[in-house]
Amino acid sequence: MRICRTPEEMRSACRELKASAPGGRGLVRELGFVPTMGALHAGHMSLVEAARRECGVVAASIFVNPTQFAPGEDFAAYPRTLEEDCAKLEAAGVGVVFAPAAETMYPAGTTAFVDVGELGERLDGASRPGHFRGVATIVARLLNIVGPDRAYFGQKDAAQAAVLRRMVRDLNLGVEVRVCPIVREADGLAMSSRNAYLSAEERARALVLRRALDAAEETVRAGERNASAVRAAMLAYFSDFADPQGEGLRLDYAEVVDAESLLPVSEVRAGDLVAVAAWVGRTRLIDNFLVGVG
Amino acid sequence: MRICRTPEEMRSACRELKASAPGGRGLVRELGFVPTMGALHAGHMSLVEAARRECGVVAASIFVNPTQFAPGEDFAAYPRTLEEDCAKLEAAGVGVVFAPAAETMYPAGTTAFVDVGELGERLDGASRPGHFRGVATIVARLLNIVGPDRAYFGQKDAAQAAVLRRMVRDLNLGVEVRVCPIVREADGLAMSSRNAYLSAEERARALVLRRALDAAEETVRAGERNASAVRAAMLAYFSDFADPQGEGLRLDYAEVVDAESLLPVSEVRAGDLVAVAAWVGRTRLIDNFLVGVG
Numbered sequence: 001m002r003i004c005r006t007p008e009e010m011r012s013a014c015r016e017l018k019a020s021a022p023g024g025r026g027l028v029r030e031l032g033f034v035p036t037m038g039a040l041h042a043g044h045m046s047l048v049e050a051a052r053r054e055c056g057v058v059a060a061s062i063f064v065n066p067t068q069f070a071p072g073e074d075f076a077a078y079p080r081t082l083e084e085d086c087a088k089l090e091a092a093g094v095g096v097v098f099a100p101a102a103e104t105m106y107p108a109g110t111t112a113f114v115d116v117g118e119l120g121e122r123l124d125g126a127s128r129p130g131h132f133r134g135v136a137t138i139v140a141r142l143l144n145i146v147g148p149d150r151a152y153f154g155q156k157d158a159a160q161a162a163v164l165r166r167m168v169r170d171l172n173l174g175v176e177v178r179v180c181p182i183v184r185e186a187d188g189l190a191m192s193s194r195n196a197y198l199s200a201e202e203r204a205r206a207l208v209l210r211r212a213l214d215a216a217e218e219t220v221r222a223g224e225r226n227a228s229a230v231r232a233a234m235l236a237y238f239s240d241f242a243d244p245q246g247e248g249l250r251l252d253y254a255e256v257v258d259a260e261s262l263l264p265v266s267e268v269r270a271g272d273l274v275a276v277a278a279w280v281g282r283t284r285l286i287d288n289f290l291v292g293v294g
Numbered sequence: 295m296r297i298c299r300t301p302e303e304m305r306s307a308c309r310e311l312k313a314s315a316p317g318g319r320g321l322v323r324e325l326g327f328v329p330t331m332g333a334l335h336a337g338h339m340s341l342v343e344a345a346r347r348e349c350g351v352v353a354a355s356i357f358v359n360p361t362q363f364a365p366g367e368d369f370a371a372y373p374r375t376l377e378e379d380c381a382k383l384e385a386a387g388v389g390v391v392f393a394p395a396a397e398t399m400y401p402a403g404t405t406a407f408v409d410v411g412e413l414g415e416r417l418d419g420a421s422r423p424g425h426f427r428g429v430a431t432i433v434a435r436l437l438n439i440v441g442p443d444r445a446y447f448g449q450k451d452a453a454q455a456a457v458l459r460r461m462v463r464d465l466n467l468g469v470e471v472r473v474c475p476i477v478r479e480a481d482g483l484a485m486s487s488r489n490a491y492l493s494a495e496e497r498a499r500a501l502v503l504r505r506a507l508d509a510a511e512e513t514v515r516a517g518e519r520n521a522s523a524v525r526a527a528m529l530a531y532f533s534d535f536a537d538p539q540g541e542g543l544r545l546d547y548a549e550v551v552d553a554e555s556l557l558p559v560s561e562v563r564a565g566d567l568v569a570v571a572a573w574v575g576r577t578r579l580i581d582n583f584l585v586g587v588g
Contacts, residue, residue, distance in 0.1 A: 007466050109555075111413055112430070112464035117405035136406070137465075144466040170406035171431075172301050172438045 001090040003097045007105075007145045010098040014059050014146045017095045021056030030055040033148035033175075035139060038062040038099075039079035039193035040088050043183040047152040048092045050180050059146050060089050061098040066106065067113075068134030079196050098145070105141070113137045116166050122262035123159040123275060124286065127252050132163045139164055143173055150176040154183075156190050158273050158288045162262050182287070184210075190287045197283040205241070205249055206280045209287040212237040212254060216274050220291055225268050227256040234276060252277035252284065259290060295384040297391045301399075301439045304392040308353050308440045311389045315350030324349040327442035327469075329433060332356040333373035333487035334382050337477040341446040342386045344474050353440050354383050355392040360400065361407075362428030373490050392439070399435070407431045410460050416556035417453040417569060418580065421546050426457045433458055437467055444470040448477075450484050452567050452582045456556050476581070478504075484581045491577040499535070499543055500574045503581040506531040506548060510568050514585055519562050521550040528570060546571035546578065553584060 004010040014031060021029040032051030036044050040062075051058040062085050069075035082099060089097055113133055119125075120132035143151060153161050161179045168177050183191045188210040189203075198206055212234040219233040234254040241249055257264050259273040268291055275288035298304040308325060315323040326345030330338050345352040356379050363369035376393060383391055407427055413419075414426035437445060447455050455473045462471050477485045482504040483497075492500055506528040513527040528548040535543055551558050553567040562585055569582035 011466075011468060110464050111411035112408065112461045113411065114406065114408055114465070117407065119405055141464075141466045144468055167406045170404050171408070172305075172435045174305060174438060 001086070001094055001097060003086060003099055005100055005104065007100070007141075010059075010061075010096070010100075010145050011147070013096045014148075017057045017059060018147075020095075030057075030149040031147070032058045033143070033146045033151045034058065034060040034094075035142050035151065035153075036060060036062055036085075037064045037078065037193065038085045039081050039196070040085045041183075041191045041193060041195075043154050043156065043191040045088065045092060046183050047154060047180050048089065048094060050178060051150065051152050052093050054178070055148075055150055057095050058093060059096045059098070059148065060094045061142055061146070062086075063098070063100055063105065063138070063142075064102075065134060065138040066102055067137060068131050070128045070130055073128070074194070074197075077197075079193055098142070105138070114140045114167060114171065116163050116170070119166055119262060120163055123253060123255065123257070124157075124277060125159065125163075127277065127284075132160070135160055136163055136167045140167060140171065140173065143168075143175055148175055150178050152178045152180060155179050155290070156182045156192065156286065156288070158259070158275055158286075158290075159262055162260055162273075165260070182289075188214075190285075192285060194283050194285065198280060202248075202281045202283065206283075206285055208238065208241045208249060208280075209276050209278055209285055212276055213274060213287055213289055216254075216256075217289060220268055220274075227265050227268050227272075230256050230268055230274065234274075238276075238278070248281065250279040252279065295380070295388055295391060297380060297393055299394055299398065301394070301435075304353075304355075304390070304394075304439050305441070307390045308442075311351045311353060312441075314389075324351075324443040325441070326352045327437070327440045327445045328352065328354040328388075329436050329445065329447075330354060330356055330379075331358045331372065331487065332379045333375050333490065334379045335477075335485045335487065335489075337448050337450065337485040339382060339386060340477050341448060341474050342383065342388060344472065345444065345446050346387050348472070349442075349444055351389050352387060353390045353392070353442065354388045355436055355440070356380075357392070357394055357399065357432070357436075358396075359428060359432040360396055361431060362425050364422045364424055367422070368488070368491075371491075373487055392436070399432070408434045408461060408465070410457050410464070413460055413556060414457055417547060417549065417551070418451075418571060419453065419457075421571065426454070429454055430457055430461045434461060434465065434467065437462075437469055442469055444472050446472045446474060449473050449584075450476045450486065450580065450582070452553065452569055452580075452584075453556055456554055459554070482508075484579075486579060488577050488579065492574060496542075496575045496577065500577075500579055502532065502535045502543060502574075503570050503572055503579055506570055507568060507581055507583055510548075510550075511583060514562055514568075521559050521562050521566075524550050524562055524568065528568075532570075532572070542575065544573040546573065 018031040032055030114136040270292035272291045277286040312325040326349030408430040564586035566585045571580045
């Protein structure tokens with residue numbers, strides 16, 4: 001597995017990788033791409049496995065992108081485990097990894113960006129100013145460098161998936177966006193690199209996100225179609241567990257939205273997104289499910 | 295010559311065109327691309343000729359892009375001469391032309407855009423709000439669809455060239471931006487599709503832009519390195535000809551700037567950009583030269 005540090009190196013490595021893919025009659029030389037911020041867990045590896053199944057060759061990136069962290073967020077503290085990450089990717093059959101330095105991607109005088117407009121200000125975009133501009137910009141750039149046929153993202157970041165689908169469509173990026181199911185710990189907690197921040201007590205409390213979604217799912221399964229009622233089921237669950245000082249558990253949002261526009265719905269339909277975000281101690285966690293899907 | 299109306303059609307036509315380019319030992323299959331808004335004149339055709347010289351095959355686009363016109367500008371009136379344009383491009387050896395409808399490029403719900411930050415608010419960007427965001431967005435999209443090795447632009451649009459170079463670099467678009475010299479009428483007026491708007495009287499008055507630049511060039515050639523003095527030479531020229539009612543001739547800007555950052559310089563150096571913009575009647579014209587180059 002080759003590790004590239006500059007866009008030029010990565011661009012030509014991906015070109016060579018794609019040319020080396022199994023080709024010939026009835027076989028397509030397709031390149032899959034899995035962009036990550038590293039600190040890889042089973043959720044990331046499920047993306048790599050999907051890419052391996054669906055494409056002849058796979059490239060990945062490991063880059064903690066500074067522009068998608070709002071001021072005061074955990075950019076400096078974000079876990080960095082490059083060696084272990086590369087070992088996992090190599091074992092999983094990745095051909096090329098892009099692991100640039102922040103200064104390589106953002107030299108002085110870098111000013112261009114990609115934005116998806118109001119869509120980027122909904123859900124996580126509302127509480128993390130500039131987050132989705134940073135995400136859209138770095139993903140567009142990585143896609144421009146790698147030139148994949150398919151790019152893989154996790155459903156845990158449901159708003160990000162909507163933002164990137166919109167970006168790829170609106171800017172004619174010509175790549176297929178694949179969104180893979182959430183991978184969970186045995187007790188139901190959605191896997192996240194940020195789970196590493198949690199103390200034992202917080203780890204237990206973090207299950208409230210999943211339980212609130214369970215309550216919402218139960219409500220929908222019982223026939224409720226009023227989004228306010230579904231939302232109320234989540235809010236009630238949170239208010240039972242919330243810490244009035246907001247230190248133990250603080251809700252950011254609990255919403256029922258259209259999965260593409262991220263706008264609230266009044267009547268729940270199949271495919272709608274039910275999503276929660278909460279701070280558990282100083283760690284912000286998110287989780288979601290799609291109504292009547294999977 | 296093939297004419298494509300949708301991004302999908304254009305993408306696959308360009309892939310085929312590039313595969314058909316002269317290849318083999320020592321020859322490279324390179325695709326050149328000339329994006330235009332149509333109403334083609336000798337300036338555009340010089341870009342096509344450069345692309346023909348430097349690349350194996352050439353694609354072009356004709357699209358009057360609504361998002362780069364500020365409210366109240368000449369979007370509706372902009373000359374549209376598709377048939378003549380296609381005949382010229384075919385005669386010049388273009389292989390594929392992309393001529394989409396506005397609704398094809400901007401269906402309802404299109405919200406993503408590309409921006410180059412403050413750079414897009416200088417020179418023409420200052421007097422045409424949103425212009426360079428529109429330009430950057432449509433050019434990024436066309437590059438994504440066409441996938442050229444080199445893209446060709448005119449030096450007349452000097453600020454645009456700076457904006458697009460920055461965009462291509464910052465977003466890793468992986469295309470070589472080629473900027474070709476200004477093509478002029480016999481009397482020195484820079485060719486522009488907007489010259490078609492000018493009455494005979496305005497056509498004569500339009501030469502003031504070129505004369506002001508001549509005055510600036512003379513000043514520099516005489517040894518003046520103080521940017522304010524060079525600028526004053528242009529302003530003096532304009533004030534002699536300006537119409538106090540502002541109907542005949544109204545200066546927009548006359549500046550000496552760094553050709554990459556578009557920021558004013560105090561001391562003139564080789565490669566700096568001396569640029570003017572003015573309204574002649576209701577028509578906005580621009581012209582420029584690079585110090586000590588060409």
